[in-house]
Amino acid sequence: MAATQKPLIKFSCKAKDGEQKPETTTKNGETPLGKFDRRNLLVGLGGLYGAASLAANPLAFAAPATPDFKDCVNATEPNGTSINCCPPAASNITAYVPSAACVSRTRMSAQTFTTDSNYYRKYMKAIEKMKKLKSTDPRNFTEQANVHCAYCDGGYTQQGNPNLLYEIHGSWLFFPWHRWYLYFFEKICANLLDDDSFALPFWNWDDPTGMKIPNIFVNDPDKSPLYDSNRNPDHLPPTVINLDWSYGDPTVDDKQQIKSNLSLMYTQMITQSKTQTDFFGKAYRSGDDIVTLDGAGSIELSPHNVVHSWTGTMTDPNNPIDMGALYSAGRDPIFYAHHANVDRMWNIWLNQLGGTNFTDSDWLNSTFIFYNEEAKPVSVRVGDCLDNTKLGYTYEDVPIAWLDAKPTARAKARTLPSARDPAQVFPTTLEKAINVLVKRPKKSGSGSAEEILVIEGIEYDKDDVNASRPEYTEYLGNFSNVPHGHGMKVKTNRRFRITEVLKDLGVNNYESVLVTLVPKSGPLKINGVKIEFDSS
Numbered sequence: 001m002a003a004t005q006k007p008l009i010k011f012s013c014k015a016k017d018g019e020q021k022p023e024t025t026t027k028n029g030e031t032p033l034g035k036f037d038r039r040n041l042l043v044g045l046g047g048l049y050g051a052a053s054l055a056a057n058p059l060a061f062a063a064p065a066t067p068d069f070k071d072c073v074n075a076t077e078p079n080g081t082s083i084n085c086c087p088p089a090a091s092n093i094t095a096y097v098p099s100a101a102c103v104s105r106t107r108m109s110a111q112t113f114t115t116d117s118n119y120y121r122k123y124m125k126a127i128e129k130m131k132k133l134k135s136t137d138p139r140n141f142t143e144q145a146n147v148h149c150a151y152c153d154g155g156y157t158q159q160g161n162p163n164l165l166y167e168i169h170g171s172w173l174f175f176p177w178h179r180w181y182l183y184f185f186e187k188i189c190a191n192l193l194d195d196d197s198f199a200l201p202f203w204n205w206d207d208p209t210g211m212k213i214p215n216i217f218v219n220d221p222d223k224s225p226l227y228d229s230n231r232n233p234d235h236l237p238p239t240v241i242n243l244d245w246s247y248g249d250p251t252v253d254d255k256q257q258i259k260s261n262l263s264l265m266y267t268q269m270i271t272q273s274k275t276q277t278d279f280f281g282k283a284y285r286s287g288d289d290i291v292t293l294d295g296a297g298s299i300e301l302s303p304h305n306v307v308h309s310w311t312g313t314m315t316d317p318n319n320p321i322d323m324g325a326l327y328s329a330g331r332d333p334i335f336y337a338h339h340a341n342v343d344r345m346w347n348i349w350l351n352q353l354g355g356t357n358f359t360d361s362d363w364l365n366s367t368f369i370f371y372n373e374e375a376k377p378v379s380v381r382v383g384d385c386l387d388n389t390k391l392g393y394t395y396e397d398v399p400i401a402w403l404d405a406k407p408t409a410r411a412k413a414r415t416l417p418s419a420r421d422p423a424q425v426f427p428t429t430l431e432k433a434i435n436v437l438v439k440r441p442k443k444s445g446s447g448s449a450e451e452i453l454v455i456e457g458i459e460y461d462k463d464d465v466n467a468s469r470p471e472y473t474e475y476l477g478n479f480s481n482v483p484h485g486h487g488m489k490v491k492t493n494r495r496f497r498i499t500e501v502l503k504d505l506g507v508n509n510y511e512s513v514l515v516t517l518v519p520k521s522g523p524l525k526i527n528g529v530k531i532e533f534d535s536s
């Protein structure tokens with residue numbers, strides 16, 4: 001194939017965003033974030049951080065959840081093995097505020113690069129160089145993968161709450177943490193290549209042309225540093241990805257799979273992403289227990305989690321590796337392309353779907369530490385990563401086919417079959433599909449609150465539930481999870497917006513809804529099913 005590589009745009013501006021600017025200080029010597037310098041926070045003032053917001057809102061006694069950076073402990077693999085993924089101890093941490101003079105990096109869709117393109121060679125070179133750095137260098141590839149491990153498998157406890165683990169999945173930290181993580185990863189690549197214009201590729205799994213593992217990640221298994229042998233052998237190209245996959249799913253033909261995937265994207269990005277909490281996930285503040293928070297946003301659950309398990313779950317579903325488990329996901333170079341696309345969804349939700357960022361100070365002031373391209377530790381705030389152009393990067397503008405892939409109603413629902421009342425059925429262990437007839441709540445007054453179907457108290461080891469297929473209106477979505485090391489037995493809820501779905505099905509005047517729950521892998525306990533009004 002001829003090299004039809006898109007030109008990597010060369011910019012003449014010298015990005016200034018490598019600078020570390022000291023915190024701007026107001027005239028009375030306070031930082032804009034309140035009386036406490038962010039750096040103090042990092043060494044143990046976590047509990048005091050909420051003081052500023054407390055004054056403004058006396059009912060909210062809160063503070064951002066902050067990892068105890070001084071005390072990284074061993075993380076836990078899904079099988080219980082303890083693993084040390086702590087970064088080198090950091091001292092002299094500087095606060096970093098990006099201030100890119102212009103956008104100098106364009107992240108391009110990975111599937112458009114041929115394996116003889118310059119871009120491919122560059123990205124390979126960068127990863128190869130990262131792999132060759134000394135293992136004590138925090139920019140070393142394994143060290144970079146370990147950053148993800150430490151932040152998500154119990155490497156940190158919460159500052160001020162040593163009995164609680166800190167976690168960047170399953171809450172409103174998901175999008176911003178991964179944005180910062182990729183930002184520094186990309187800067188490290190650029191630095192090693194000595195090319196400021198270098199940008200990560202994104203795995204465009206939401207477009208029919210990108211619904212396979214991109215060739216650049218599978219080329220040359222013996223030599224390419226972008227290749228990882230710990231991927232599901234059944235899922236290598238030309239297999240089309242199933243964005244709703246769980247272990248043991250039958251395959252369908254490519255055309256149907258692509259249609260399903262597009263519908264799933266529509267559902268997750270639009271129908272199930274009406275509010276900030278729907279999209280980003282729930283608030284996670286100091287003192288919150290991530291295990292019971294039940295806070296993942298729609299995109300994090302699916303397709304994000306699913307792309308992980310689809311890629312990294314081998315023939316033994318109990319032994320997911322690399323992409324399939326959070327502690328090891330960063331060891332596969334495809335991780336960074338996967339997350340670039342997740343990050344791109346944030347942009348699409350804001351710029352094309354009318355979404356807005358949280359303005360909650362606990363979100364904006366949530367702080368992380370990374371090692372930058374010079375191997376120096378920096379602390380960054382969520383509030384400083386909300387605008388990707390300030391971070392100096394953008395995404396190639398590619399078509400978004402799922403924008404008009406709204407699931408369709410199969411046949412008008414007629415009278416409901418008889419099914420039992422949830423009270424007679426739950427709690428139960430789901431071994432085969434069950435139907436329950438769930439009563440809808442009565443509207444009081446003129447409220448326009450949306451109805452939410454809640455599947456309560458789902459208990460699993462590692463697992464998935466699912467029903468119907470994404471291309472049909474009645475399909476609400478699945479429950480998916482990438483194995484974590486901590487909280488082996490997790491109890492959670494899964495919530496689905498149904499107001500629009502019921503309207504589209506033409507059954508908005510029905511008093512009850514028939515809910516079908518289908519277990520997909522492993523038995524799963526469920527405590528109840530109900531419909532309530534949205535209270536967020």
Ligand code: C2O
Nearest residue numbers: 148152169308329
């Ligand atoms: Cu931090 Cu895709 O996981």
